Amino acid sequence: MSHAILDLHTPVPISQAPLWVNALPCRITAGFPSPAEDHVVQRVDLMAQLMRHPQATYLLRVRGESMIEAGIFDNDVVMVDRAITPRSGQVVVAVVDGDFVCKTLYQRGGRIKLKAANPTFADITPKDGQTLEIWGVVIAAIKQFRV
């Protein structure tokens, strides 16, 4: 469409009328140029920092004291990534008897168990023929303080 000459006497539908304002590709400053101008990018995005696989990441609330030596306390929120293949030594969320359980995964040889990070709690060892389902790997814990 050519915008070269506008016939000012012909009515133009408002949706078709061109707007002649163009954004200039540079900023016009009055006074001192800001020394920070070249450095301002974006605020740190906490979620982007913590989360590697957004589609696979879920939040769960932890209830109980068995993981305190791993730094996870009652009422903390854990961020769980289901895309990560669980390895021995990682804190995981597992499904035990239909419920979610947060423990440390321990794998050696063919043996597998869920260890508590608190000496007063027992580990969970699957019984014969029972399989443990690892639901996801804990990648972060969020603790909120009362303010």
Place this chain on the structure above:
Amino acid sequence: MYALVDGNNFYVSCERVFRPSLQDRPVVVLSNNDGCAIARSNEAKALGIAMGAPWFKIKHLADSDGLVALSANFALYGDLSDRMMSLAAGLGPQQEIYSIDESFIDMTGVRGDLTVRSHKIRSRILQWVGIPCGIGIGATKTLAKLGNYVAKTAERKPGSYPEHLAQVCDLSALAPTELDAVLAATAINEVWGVGRQLSKQLNAAGITTVLKLAGLDAAMVRSRWGVVVERTVRELQGTSCIELEHAPKPKQEIACTRSFGHPVTELADLNEAVTDFASRAAVKLRKQRSLVSQVLVFIRTSPFRQDAQYSRSTTVPLRRPSADTAVIVTAALNGLAAIYRPGFKLAKAGVMLLGLQPDTVQQGELALEEDEEEDRGRLMTTLDGLNLRYGRGTVLLASAGLASDNRVWAMKQERRTPGYTTCWADMPVARA
């Protein structure tokens, strides 16, 4: 080449992600007001529960067979759908999200073994999101959809189709004899776009299997059954006639109908409900940038009760097409006043917006009255903006009723699971 990725028993699968104890159990998800089954686990299907079965008719299975019924939790399903769709998009360069649990992927130009690639995406969706899917692949959308049916059926009912077609089925990769065997083993009502009526007609003409349907002459099909069926036949033959759609088409009509949580007899309560329904419909109308010219309102009693039956509807034409909540609500309430009779236990009401047109076309009219109607477009934009930002129902017409706890007509959702992924307070719990 198209792929169709479709979540298995999607709503049930979503619930199972956060309730692992529901695995292997018969589960149904109920519609609004816990009316009828809108999703069934394989175990529930095996109990003989039909799609749409009313809850009161299958209730007894809870005691006898451990059936679990849940109210629909659309906030949860929407979130998991979004996750699933974004992983499914990895299959190919273009995607059409067809419904909450289905998306077509255009795989044109994708190199390598499509079946292997699809299996990878499928297991990624299962591991990452927790939703099991079926993937069908074919030269057309109709064939992809058919492949999806084969993939799911082969998995659910071993023996129905060759075992290697379970979970992922690429019809275009089959040898001609195997493809013919698959098409011959499939009833025509499983074909996309072939409804019950058409199935009957085709069956009467001896066309009972997809193989027979695909073998028909397209020109003959057009003269006998019309262009829509011809298109289906051509698609089955591998000629693509249905393109990928990237934006949903504006709807031709918008409905907001609902069963009440408890029977309603008073006009005042009905007014609240109809105001609410009409307001919701008006929001949808503005979202798709349309105007409405006719507002239909209906009320009816429950056909499942022994009470006196009553069912009426009326259509109220608007003087000029509008997208104004107040105009639409007024029309609906006028219609309601005309059809309401006291003394009936009403179970359901609804508002439908008919005769929609784009809001860019506005029929002018001669100004016969003195005061010109003011343009309330900005008011409506503000209304929608406030409700979007602060939650639905923040600003509403007073006739919708303010004491939301006392609304007798409000929905019943006694079995809804928490908003596991959408509400901070509803997060699932892990024991430690």
